[in-house]
Amino acid sequence: MTAIVNVEAYWFTVVGYWVIIAIAVMVEFVARRRPEFIAPLFDMLDHVMHTRMARIGLIAAWWWFGWHFFVGPTL
Amino acid sequence: MSTADSVPRIRWTRRELLWLGVLSIMAVFQLWRGAWIDGGIFVALLAVLVADTLSGGRIALVRRPVMLRRTTIVMSAAVVAALLIVAPRHGIVVMVTMVMVGVAVAILAWPATPDRDRRPDRAYARSSTLFSLVGALFCLWEAFAYILSNTLPGFDDAFPTISVLLDPVVGDTAGRTFFVIVWVVAGLALIRVRGVRGSQ
Incomplete structure (x- = not known):
């Protein structure tokens, strides 16, 4: 019984990630069709990264993601 | 005064x-x-x-902003990608490579850059709000997965985090190659947005 619940919880969690990714893709899709209403992702990043805090924060987040998987004990 | x-x-x-x-x-x-x-x-x-x-x-990290040609950055990124793919994962070569990448991107991204507004302010506001909400939702989902899998007895593998899902992919050579390329291209895209003021 626990094994079945575990499998269901596993796929529920995985599907949750995909749903969130799908929402991001949909937002970007709408943004590219109507960029004057919603700025596309990289246009928005270009604007936001004007401040040093955002610029360094975003690039540090990207760098840490690589560090986490290549260098650190991931799990 | x-x-x-x-x-x-x-x-x-x-x-x-x-x-x-x-x-x-x-x-x-x-x-x-x-x-x-x-x-x-x-x-x-x-x-x-x-x-x-x-x-x-x-x-100021450096006295003057570093100006690099786009080809120099792309070739450096290719070397980094090759090292991350070939060298043993969690090894000293990868660690040194990552530290050097961190220093390099910090130097490239630190100096102030001019704003290049191309869209209406409200479009930027909507975009940053929506993508921030999606990002926050993703982080919350992962945090709940981590907390549940670490606190509920017998449910260790039931709520996988992104690390749990991607670790086997990065552990495999083909998977790591794909992951490294995606990661390097994302970094180049971020630096392209703000960091590079090269001549080409």
């Missing part, structure tokens, strides 16, 4: 405070889960950014 006149007046914008909040949450979460190095990285980052803001943005 009084002391009050000589001290730059610091104004914390809402955007800066939000970024500090996000980075603080990352630092606390990493320290809470016992990832001391990861937590330390975010604490150090917070300290540098707060010090820079308090100094009125006067901290």
Whole structure:
């Protein structure tokens, strides 16, 4: 019984990630069709990264993601 | 001139405070889960950014902004990608490579860059709000997965985090090749957005 619940919880969690990714893709899709209403992702990043805090924060987040998987004990 | 006149007046914008909040949450979460190095990285980052803001943005990593040709950056990125794919994962070569990448991108991204507005302000506001909400939702989903899998007895593998899902992929040579290419291209895209002021 626990094994079945575990499998269901596993796929529920995985599907949750995909749903969130799908929402991001949909937002970007709408943004590219109507960029004057919603700025596309990289246009928005270009604007936001004007401040040093955002610029360094975003690039540090990207760098840490690589560090986490290549260098650190991931799990 | 009084002391009050000589001290730059610091104004914390809402955007800066939000970024500090996000980075603080990352630092606390990493320290809470016992990832001391990861937590330390975010604490150090917070300290540098707060010090820079308090100094009125006067901290300079290098005397003059570094100008690199686009071809130099792309070739360097290709070497980095090759090292990350070929060298043993978690090894010293990969660690040194990642530290060098960190220093290089910090130097490239640190200097102030001009704003290049191309869209209406409201379009930027909608976009940043929507993508921030999606990003926050993703982080919350992963945090709940981590907390549930670590607190519910017998449910260790039931709520996988992104690390759990991607670790086997990165452990495999083909998977790591794909992952490295995606990661390097994302980095180049981020640096392209702000960091590179090359001639080509």
